[in-house]
Amino acid sequence: MxxxxxxxxxxxxxxxxxxxxxxxxxxxxxxxxxxxxxxxxxxxxxNTLNHTKNVSSNDELAKLNYHSGDQSFIYVNHNKANLDPAKWKINEVRYANLDSLNRTSRGNLAYLESRNLASDENRVRQYVEPTAWHQKFVDRQPIINRGHLIAYSISKGISSDGRYNPRDSSGDQNNPKNLFTQTAFSNQRVQTIYEQKIRDSLKAGKRVIFYSKPIFRDNELMARGIHLEALSTDKSLNFNVYLFNVQPNVKFDYATGRSTIDRSMKVPEP
The missing domain is CATH 1.20.890 (cAMP-dependent Protein Kinase, Chain A)
Incomplete structure (x- = not known):
């Protein structure tokens, strides 16, 4: 030696x-x-391993299993987005068509700027039921939400065809191409953290590319998780994460979306 x-x-x-x-x-x-x-x-x-798994494809994400007590999200590609800031040309959202099972499995791509920040005053009642929609209340709280791929709060003026309309003061709401059955925990406790990062970047006048894709395993109707990537054109915002679609005290049958109470299911706060 x-x-x-x-x-x-x-x-x-x-x-x-x-x-x-x-x-x-x-x-x-x-x-x-x-x-x-x-x-x-x-x-x-x-904890270190849970946050730093290096997953290179959506096929690999679909194979991941969540175990009680694990972190509710992991980093993908060392938390670096696989997006090109040079692709930001016009303010729009590219809504993918539903797949043959009516799922939003193909992901949506948004090119956002500050004028897309929406207030809550124009929200309306949501009525679309994505695949695997079987609402249940545990401890008097709903266990699932209508999860938006591109959040209402960052889609002001974007019409259902993805084009910007200055006369539209609302964000995206009852658009089947932008919804999936998401657990309340994943939506309200985890995804909102990353959406806030985007909102902060837009408020600072940055332009942001945001990619959001629910991850389904085979023909299951409920997503196992959601893959989120965002990059501002100046690269000050840059993340690439996968959020597990899980709920404390609940076990899901992802083939159908039906659930049972399971007090042994623990999901720590992010």
Whole structure:
């Protein structure tokens, strides 16, 4: 073994040892017990892996299974969007047609700017029922929502054909090409985080490309999750994530969308 290679391995080993000392020291200072340190390190490793899986295709995303206690989302492509800012030409949304099972499985692509920011005052009652729509209340709360691929709040003036109409002061609402059955947790606790990032970027005058695609496994009618990518033309906004379509205390049959109460299903806050 060469001296250079031996030195590099020595430095790597030293780095690992220092990191472990810092972790253990922090744990003990915060009141942790020595007997619990292995579980503490294991939890850190699991959380890191959950957030940094490098998935390269939608086919791979469809194969992922969620396990109780896992994080509700993962990064795709190291959280870097596979979008080209040079493709932003006009303010529009490209709504894909429904597939043969009436699902929004092909994804929608939006080219957004600040004039697309919508207020809540023009919201109307939603009546479209996407595939796998079987509403249920658990602990008096609905477990599913009509999830928008392109959020109402960032689609002001966009008509159902995807073109911008300055006379339309509303965002997208009852458009079957823009809806899927999404759990309340995934929609309200997780996806809204990323939609807020887009809203903040638009408020700052940036132009944003946003791609949103529900991920279905084979012929299942309920999406296993949703893949979100966004990139501003100046690249200050850049994310690429997959959100699991899961709900605490509920187990879903993704083939049909029907559900059963399962108190062992735990989904941590993002």
């Amino acid at each position: 060469s001296k250079r290679r031996r030195k590099k391995q020595t430095r790597s080993l030293q780095g690992i040892i220092i990191a472990l000392i810092v972790i253990v020291g922090g744990w003990l200072i915060s009141g942790g017990q020595p007997s619990d340190i292995s579980n503490f390190i294991q939890n850190i490793s699991q």
